Amino acid sequence: MSGQDGVITLVVTGASGDLFERLLLPGLAGLLAVRPEHRIRLVGTGRSELSDEEWREQVGAAFDEESRTREAESFLLENTEWVQADPSEADQLREVLGRAEGRLVLYLALPPAVSIKVCQALRELDLPEDFKIVAEKPFGTDAESAAQLNEELHTLVGEEDIHRVDHFLALPATLDLLGLRLANRLFAQVWSGVHVESVDIVYDETLGLEGRAGFYDGTGALVDMVQSHLLQVLAMVAMEPPARVDAVDLRDQMAHALRATSVWDDDPVASSRRGRYTAGSVDGRELPSYVEEEDVDPSLETETYAEITCRVDTERWAGVPFRLRSGKALAENRNEVRLTLRPTAHRTPGLEGTGGPETLLIDLKTGHLTLQLATNGTGEPFELERSTLTGAVGETRMKPYGEVLNAAFEDDARLSVRGDVAVRCWEIIAPVREAWAAGEVPMQDYAAGSDGPS
Numbered sequence: 484m485s486g487q488d489g490v491i492t493l494v495v496t497g498a499s500g501d502l503f504e505r506l507l508l509p510g511l512a513g514l515l516a517v518r519p520e521h522r523i524r525l526v527g528t529g530r531s532e533l534s535d536e537e538w539r540e541q542v543g544a545a546f547d548e549e550s551r552t553r554e555a556e557s558f559l560l561e562n563t564e565w566v567q568a569d570p571s572e573a574d575q576l577r578e579v580l581g582r583a584e585g586r587l588v589l590y591l592a593l594p595p596a597v598s599i600k601v602c603q604a605l606r607e608l609d610l611p612e613d614f615k616i617v618a619e620k621p622f623g624t625d626a627e628s629a630a631q632l633n634e635e636l637h638t639l640v641g642e643e644d645i646h647r648v649d650h651f652l653a654l655p656a657t658l659d660l661l662g663l664r665l666a667n668r669l670f671a672q673v674w675s676g677v678h679v680e681s682v683d684i685v686y687d688e689t690l691g692l693e694g695r696a697g698f699y700d701g702t703g704a705l706v707d708m709v710q711s712h713l714l715q716v717l718a719m720v721a722m723e724p725p726a727r728v729d730a731v732d733l734r735d736q737m738a739h740a741l742r743a744t745s746v747w748d749d750d751p752v753a754s755s756r757r758g759r760y761t762a763g764s765v766d767g768r769e770l771p772s773y774v775e776e777e778d779v780d781p782s783l784e785t786e787t788y789a790e791i792t793c794r795v796d797t798e799r800w801a802g803v804p805f806r807l808r809s810g811k812a813l814a815e816n817r818n819e820v821r822l823t824l825r826p827t828a829h830r831t832p833g834l835e836g837t838g839g840p841e842t843l844l845i846d847l848k849t850g851h852l853t854l855q856l857a858t859n860g861t862g863e864p865f866e867l868e869r870s871t872l873t874g875a876v877g878e879t880r881m882k883p884y885g886e887v888l889n890a891a892f893e894d895d896a897r898l899s900v901r902g903d904v905a906v907r908c909w910e911i912i913a914p915v916r917e918a919w920a921a922g923e924v925p926m927q928d929y930a931a932g933s934d935g936p937s
């Protein structure tokens with residue numbers, strides 16, 4: 484171990500879970516490639532019995548040959564260990580945190596109820612002055628438990644030392660939205676209900692359950708994707724321009740937009756749909772019906788597809804539907820924000836056809852833009868056609884998880900969900916969850932590999 488200055492010890496609780504291997508580790512590897520000045524000591528902890536060798540092998544697998552020879556990466560690989568412990572037990576947690584050197588960042592990759600217990604255990608310990616807590620989603624299981632988790636965290640550290648993870652805040656498109664909206668006259672002028680007829684925020688995935696029943700079953704698409712990620716995207720689309728792009732103004736404006744957001748017409752039955760995949764084939768892979776996936780409990784009635792329509796009651800967006808949808812095992816990966824513009828106030832007589840509505844589409848994963856317009860294309864001289872302008876955005880410097888971790892290390896709260904916002908997102912979907920729990924919205928079947936419920 485090294486006693487070097489500037490060392491951060493990242494203690495990950497719940498590190499034997501799939502999130503750590505699938506998202507956190509690759510994020511960390513990408514981060515070190517771009518920010519080699521970080522010296523990270525990585526301590527994994529959980530109840531699993533893992534030998535040091537097994538742990539190092541798992542961590543090492545995230546780094547390729549070339550990266551292992553670099554200073555930041557080899558520091559991490561030489562300074563990592565697994566400590567078998569139950570972090571909700573104060574004595575065991577003390578032992579884990581005792582391994583830390585330098586600044587301590589404690590990452591809670593745990594179910595919300597366990598995170599609360601860990602906070603209670605932390606209260607019994609002498610904590611270092613410079614201490615950060617990173618909380619994975621889902622943050623709570625409803626508005627009340629999210630508020631309780633906030634309270635528990637605030638007994639330990641100030642809001643500035645809590646980093647609530649939502650990797651969609653660092654998707655290329657969410658970051659692009661700011662520049663696109665605020666720094667371009669063309670878009671700044673049309674960014675309101677005066678010109679925009681509707682907004683669609685879509686995150687369709689070809690992936691099915693992929694062995695994640697432990698987390699997903701009983702959670703479902705509404706909580707997994709809409710409550711957290713898609714509402715953050717909605718906030719970026721709908722918010723008023725912040726006075727500055729700093730953590731206070733940016734997050735104030737996002738919070739304001741979400742406080743103005745609710746289910747369309749206050750009617751969760753008419754404004755939501757849910758579905759669940761049945762057997763089918765996606766990209767040549769045969770998927771069983773969701774209820775026959777390993778470890779799924781059919782009595783939980785978990786939806787794998789969720790759709791809700793919201794309104795944002797502000798001067799800018801009054802009357803504009805925001806449709807949010809996400810589903811698994813669908814025909815294609817469609818990850819986009821789509822703004823459909825209203826027709827022009829006057830159509831010059833003699834210009835035939837419409838060519839379809841003008842739309843601006845932002846690919847959430849790549850940030851690429853597609854603008855669909857009516858033009859006098861190549862056919863009849865005065866007949867309108869639909870033309871497509873596309874704009875590619877360059878490669879991002881690292882994966883969204885890497886950016887979010889980097890922000891946590893560098894105290895950049897712009898990429899962290901503020902506590903009140905985490906609670907508000909649960910409040911927005913609460914009426915939908917109630918209607919679904921009461922059986923007022925039917926569960927629609929859709930075949931894996933299809934476009935979703937008809």
Ligand SMILES: O=C1O[C@H](COP(=O)(O)O)[C@@H](O)[C@H](O)[C@H]1O
Nearest residue numbers: 620650688690699707708712883
């Ligand atoms: O947090 C989650 O996000 C992923 C989708 O994000 P991606 O960056 O991996 O495309 C989703 O598949 C997963 O169910 C959810 O928990």
